Amino acid sequence: MRVFLSTGEASGDMLAAALVTAIRELVPDATFGGIGSERMEAAGVTLTTRTTGWSSMGPLEALLRIAPLAVVALRHSFWLRRSPWDLIVLIDFGAFNLRLAGYLRWIGYRAPILYLLPPGAWIDSPKVARLVARRAVALTAFAHQRDFYRSLGLEIAYFGHPLVSLVAPREPRPLAPADAGTIALLPGSRRGEIERHMPALIAAARAVRERRPNARFIVSAADGEADALVRRALGVAPLGGVEIVRGARPALDAADAAWIASGTAVLEAALREVPCVALYIITEAQVPIAKRMWRLKYATLPNILLDREAVPELLQHDATPDRLARALEALLADPESQLRDMRTLRAQLGLPDALARCAAFAVGVAHPRELER
16 A cells, blocks of 8 residues: 655644554555655655745745745646555645645546645635545544535545544643743744744743743754754844754643644644643734634634633734733643643544544545455
8 A cells, every 4th residue: 555645834744644653553564655844754754855944924925835836736746647646645734735636636646635634624615625525535633624514515524633642631740830940932833933933932931031030941843944943043042041852742741831833733732731822923914914814713723622712822913022921921820720721622622543543544545445354
């Protein structure tokens, strides 16, 4: 069994690597190729293209990437057409993967395509949903998207969110001492996120240290490029007592609380039961476009799912160093209310075996008889 996976950013790369491991448990001799980055490669995927620098921050930055990514998608579609795989798995990153699926079907690719985490989970666009359904088998991680597709008469599978299988709650931690605490900084994986978030986070860390002189800080870097950007930001605005680690998990596991760029990492922190504050900053030129595109009450996944602000959201001008510092210090002093919300969230996201069910479904899409062995 040959499986080709396509992602576009760090969160998709993480899910792709986990899916590869789960599929291999069902089909030990399966082989994998794909478009991705370090985690997929570490899981045994032979990469055809690396996605470093692909993800954008806001609609204007995304527009600049359309043409070069379209070339990559078209080139891959012809290559895949010449030698079809048993299954293509697209994971999130609709700006590229939906186009790749379209090119493949346009040139006559008939082998199965599975779309895990289809685009538009919260936008409810009938046009996007119908495009996905025409080009691929849809597999969502959210009950909301399942219900929306079905309201349109479209097929979509749902087994819960794979992160529930990957991220277990950590052991309860005592409150941090009043003069200390370990604080994680997760500025995001995209270049723009790191460049815009790190100055505010460094200043917020300094504000915390004024009141907690023994506080220490751990910064998460998603990959080598992110590591270099983080070090550059710390070189411009030095902050003593800082450790840089690779990936979200080492930073979260050591932290009493965290500042996190809104995205999948906030959901990971919630499932790990790490108290956190979310932030997000885009350029002023992108704000009007973002407001037109995003009409939900909240920006952060836990808050969207719970329909309340369980995780403080400090967006754009609200993401000042003082507000970031005080919101985080409030959690350090009293995390219990947020932790209760995080436990409620886990129950809403599905069963603990969601990843195994997704892997079994993927194998069934490729080779229905494989599961009968």
